[in-house]
Amino acid sequence: MTEALAYTHYFTQSDYIIAFKELIKSKNLELERSFNPQEPVTPLLVAKAEFVDEILISGWDHFLGESADQLSLIAVGGYGRKELFPFSDIDIVVLLDKEASTETQAVLGQFCNFLWDIGLKPGLSVRTVEECIQSCIDDQTIMTSLMETRLLRGNPSLCAKVLEPINSGEIWPSNRFFAAKMQEQEHRYFKFHDTAYNLEPNIKEGPGGLRDMQIIAWVFKRHYGSSTLKELIKYGFLPESEYEELVTARNVLWRIRYALHLLTGRCEDRLLFDFQRDLAEQFGFKGADPNQSVEEFMQHYYKTVVGLERLNEMLLQLFNERFIGGKTTYQQIQTKTAKLIAINGYLEAETDSLFENNPLALLEIFLVIQQNPSLKGIRSKTIRLIRKSLHLIDDQFRTDKHANHLFIEILRQPRGITHALRRMNRYGVLAAYLPSFAHIVARMQYDLFHIYTVDEHTLFVIRNLRRFSLEKHTHELPFCNDIFLMIPRPELLYIAALFHDIAKGKGGDHSQVGEEIAQAFCRQHDLSRHDTKLVTWLVRNHLIMSMTAQRKDISDPDIIHDFATQVGSTEYLNHLYLLTVADIRATNPELWNSWKDALLKELYSATYNALRRGLKNPINISDRLEENKTEALEELLKLGISEATIHASWKHVGDEYFLRYTAEEIAWQTIAIASCDELDLPLVLLRPQTQRGSAEVFIYTRNEDFIFSISTETLDQLGLTILDARIVTTSDQYVLNSFQVLEQSGDPIKDLHREVHICTALRKNLKEHHINKQKNIRRQSRQARHFPIPTTISFHEDPQRRFTVMELITTDHAGLLSKIGHVLNDHNIQLHDAKITTIGSRAEDMFYFTDYQSNPIQDHETLQNLEQAIQSALRDHL
Structure with missing residues (x-):
């Protein structure tokens, strides 16, 4: 850091604060001009961190040089990793060997004031070694930050005293640390509705975001002491190709975050509507209309984060096996055709040639998980195998009656339908089996009321329908649970939900085009004429109940009679009511309120009475x-x-x-x-x-x-x-x-x-x-x-x-x-x-x-x- 000495001469100037401000402004401008959305930003992150190092060291030497033996200045967190974005927090810790004297407190105050006066606004903590160690014991997030420590200046032994119990595993051993991070991720995912597909996603904290990458790095480093993610290959966690996928995803998100900081002039990690159009233009997305470029840019983002989310799932599953330890359990799983084994509760193909020899196992494996509640999911090795085998789901596969039967069976199971479909979507199976569904994967709807992508919205509709069937959710919407009990074949509702928005983005009336796609599906899957008619009618008319309730006077007997005539039977009414409620609640949770609830119930009751009375005997x-x-x-x-x-x-x-x-x-x-x-x-x-x-x-x-x-x-x-x-x-x-x-x-x-x-x-x-x-x-x-x-x-x-x-x-x-x-x-x-x-x-x-x-x-x-x-x-x- 000899270059840092070049900055000391600024302190001899009459107004050194202005001089440092100008220096920082000039460097930031230089870095901004160097940014290219198509190029990696790693050099810029490192350059910014090293520049800040020199400023801090210069100030430290000026104000605290004589106290070097008693203090240490260390960089932690993202700054410690040398990943400093334009407006990232500059997190530093001042370590003391004992409580600071009055004189030391005074010069520390001068140093801190200097940093604020020149505009760095650091996140500064001052602790003794003992306080620092105790803070790590009390809070794993503080220890996580200190795992990424760089000594900038001062007594290196103080830094070593803090790092020794951390690196030795004495504090938060890897198994406890891993469990804490899993709980932390679970809470973080819940905050974002367990989906990466929000229309204004947080690229750092949201599922599939940069925090997922950091979780991987932290738990890996905690166990192996590794300094680089490339060692994931060395320890057999990832093949080279998946490591490249991981790094590529990180670099995409880094470039977007860098651009977002520059665009907003602050530490902004939310991809708000306000910025999406400008970012789409910066990253070279151009469409026939302004919205199309945004949709293509966001689809690029969603596909990036869903891949990172999948890798996060696979790696954390492997980490769990190795870090938590314990006896490995094996269980032979009986299936009709597939040879599967459960290892520690996760399903694995017995041989790498399973899907090549038996392509139908690409569907059967999800059915097996549903039928065995003790299973936690699919083992990472087999997830890789599924991804490599997607080409086997071709037209011949899609028209195979055995495959068709397996898919319908997945929808008929009494449990696990939502989890099965989510896994199938995340691993690419759903889009491979239903090419029309591939069209809506990661497709955003550029408006304010659809807050999820079309595929995610569709899966939320099915989830909502499933909740109507479960006693533990009865308290949410008891009327819906009562109606659901009258549904003889719930799988028809799920099929209607799966196809209700399948034609979004295809042009024309999506309800009408969706009806045609649903009809082809029903015929291929040998649904009866009655069931096919019900499903296609629901897809074609899935909006009429909400439109009638919200836009017409449902106190008018003639309006009710007209609506009842459109519906035709209580069977259709029951299905339509449940689909309507599930659809509204899956569009945007904020759209659902007591008014809509009461309005739809009123329309349902009035229509039910009209149908019971008979359409030939309307109320006068x-x-x-x-x-x-x-x-x-x-x-x-x-x-x-x-x-x-x-x-x-x-x-x-x-x-x-x-x-x-x-x-x-x-x-x-x-x-x-x-x-x-x-x-x-x-x-x-x-x-x-x-x-x-x-x-x-x-x-x-x-x-x-x-x-x-x-x-x-x-x-x-x-x-x-x-x-x-x-x-x-x-x-x-x-x-x-x-x-x-x-x-x-x-x-x-x-x-x-x-x-x-x-x-x-x-x-x-x-x-x-x-x-x-x-x-x-x-x-x-x-x-x-x-x-x-x-x-x-x-x-x-x-x-x-x-x-x-x-x-x-x-x-x-x-x-x-x-x-x-x-x-x-x-x-x-x-x-x-x-x-x-x-x-x-x-x-x-x-x-x-x-x-x-x-x-x-x-x-x-x-x-x-x-x-x-x-x-x-x-x-x-x-």
């Missing part, structure tokens, strides 16, 4: 109306409300009101209206919990312009998500408006003060016909600006010809509904109902309206003018 609207009215009256009388009071409260409402609301809602609103004097209007009440799991904000007042706009803008400013709006205007010009809302987090409103504040603010704004412009507490999604949704507006005819239906698709943003309300008011349009659906940054809203004479609007020019006005109003936001 007048019967439904009278039924609601009678139930509400009976409920109110039970509560002690007089009949005269009830009818007085209903004097302003017409038949539409009793059709649009449930008896329970009518009773609650009637009590509110009965207790309100005309002078007290507008009446604003909030019911924090309804049958649909949301809060209901109810407004009763005389009809005036902009009530909908003022209401929605106020609720929006208060940070509430509007799920549904029902607008009833009576013949004598009273309005009964009801909004179903949740907190933006998806939680119900739980705080009484919050309820009062919402009602007070809304009543004030309605009374004053004005909203004070204030900060909107609704949080706009960081990612939303990367997914602008073009505004499209279409008009449909209501089947009952009561309303004009407007469908609006656009980018969701603060004040959206208020803008729509203003435009409708300006065009003398009376709003009757609104179905609000927000998926990520995408708003898909339905508005039901008439003119002020309650007639549907059919004039083409009027509708065209309305569309132009809405486009103009929303364009300002975009």
Whole structure:
């Protein structure tokens, strides 16, 4: 480190802090200019670490040179390995032979201040040797950091005293260290939903990320004292080809991380949407459209990390055998054709020629694991053999009836289906057996509501369906568990789930194309005509239940009758309901809330009743109306409300009101209206919990312009998500408006003060016909600006010809509904109902309206003018 002496002259300058800052700035710029996304970054990492070494040594010699015998300066962690990224932490430890004197503390403080003043911002710990050793005993993560120690300056014997108990295995022997690291990895994986396929992955901490590589290095070094991963070959853990694969994967992730640091100007390890487009361009990915380049770049990333995840699995399994030790156990496994043996609970092929001689064993091995619960998985040697044998799964294999039978048997097993399919996907078997599935492996869906790649989403759907069948998960969604008990052949549900998104990215309607692929699969696998029809119908129609529940008025008997006609039978309804719930929950856990749960249950129950009654005997609207009215009256009388009071409260409402609301809602609103004097209007009440799991904000007042706009803008400013709006205007010009809302987090409103504040603010704004412009507490999604949704507006005819239906698709943003309300008011349009659906940054809203004479609007020019006005109003936001 003689070059370090060259830096000492900076301390003779009048303002040495500025001089060092300029030096660091110049070096960082030099390294940044040297970076090429197509070239390895190892030289740059080492160069940055050695440059920082010289700065630290220069400062150490200046401030602490006279204390050299009492202190040591050591680099640890990534800096200790000389893997210093542009904005990585600079972790250093100052070792003392005993408690620091006041004088030593003072000069250490000067040294530390110097480092901060010049912008290095080190992670600095000051410990005695004894403290350091005790910290290692108490916390294996501290010991892990100290395993990668480099002495920079000072007394080498102090460093040796710390390293001696670490290197000797006295502290955290390799078997305990390995167990601790496995637990650490398990917790880390759980944090990322046990998948590397998140759409905004963490390239360091996520499954398959750089931390997986470090885990391998740490446990290997702890046991063998190895300084390089290449010794994995020497000790028989990896063949040369897999070592190259490991190093290549690490280098890809290093290059991406280096670029990410430079792009963001900070220590950023998350591949956020904000950066993916720029990185795709840097790494040379170019597609027909901007999204395609991002998708190709991310697919490259996913394939890299899934390979690293697989190598991590294999190596840690081998480490477990060697490090944990104990007696090796052998168990002969009886199968129909394959010769397999279990070694320490892991399945292994008896001979290297197993798959060559018996290709069907490539499927049978996964079935064997399912049928033997004591087995932990497949042994690493056999995983390699599977990967080498994938070419055997050709067209002849795929059309072999024995292979087809084995695949269906995997889906019919009472346990282990999700684990089997995940292994098959990770080892490449699933994509080899189902070429259409290969198309969706690592394919991202560039939007805000699909947070996993298509293949990972598909496997999560199957996992969710499996959970409905297990008693230990009954508490999550008991209704789904009850419905699942009525499913005679669950494998048909799993097949439908496997194919529901199989055609994503192929162009056209993925449901329709997926139906054709599913049909070919069913025929090849000899499913009966009945089962084939069910599976293909589910694939084709897997979206209709969620769309009906969220975008149509399911209190309308005609809507229920139309949906029941589409479904056709309770058998199809049961399957569709379970697939719909599993699909939504696997798309993005944050999309599922009590509102969607209650809405789908309500649609299921209403459809089930319609099917039981018979499609030729639909509920008559007048019967439904009278039924609601009678139930509400009976409920109110039970509560002690007089009949005269009830009818007085209903004097302003017409038949539409009793059709649009449930008896329970009518009773609650009637009590509110009965207790309100005309002078007290507008009446604003909030019911924090309804049958649909949301809060209901109810407004009763005389009809005036902009009530909908003022209401929605106020609720929006208060940070509430509007799920549904029902607008009833009576013949004598009273309005009964009801909004179903949740907190933006998806939680119900739980705080009484919050309820009062919402009602007070809304009543004030309605009374004053004005909203004070204030900060909107609704949080706009960081990612939303990367997914602008073009505004499209279409008009449909209501089947009952009561309303004009407007469908609006656009980018969701603060004040959206208020803008729509203003435009409708300006065009003398009376709003009757609104179905609000927000998926990520995408708003898909339905508005039901008439003119002020309650007639549907059919004039083409009027509708065209309305569309132009809405486009103009929303364009300002975009």
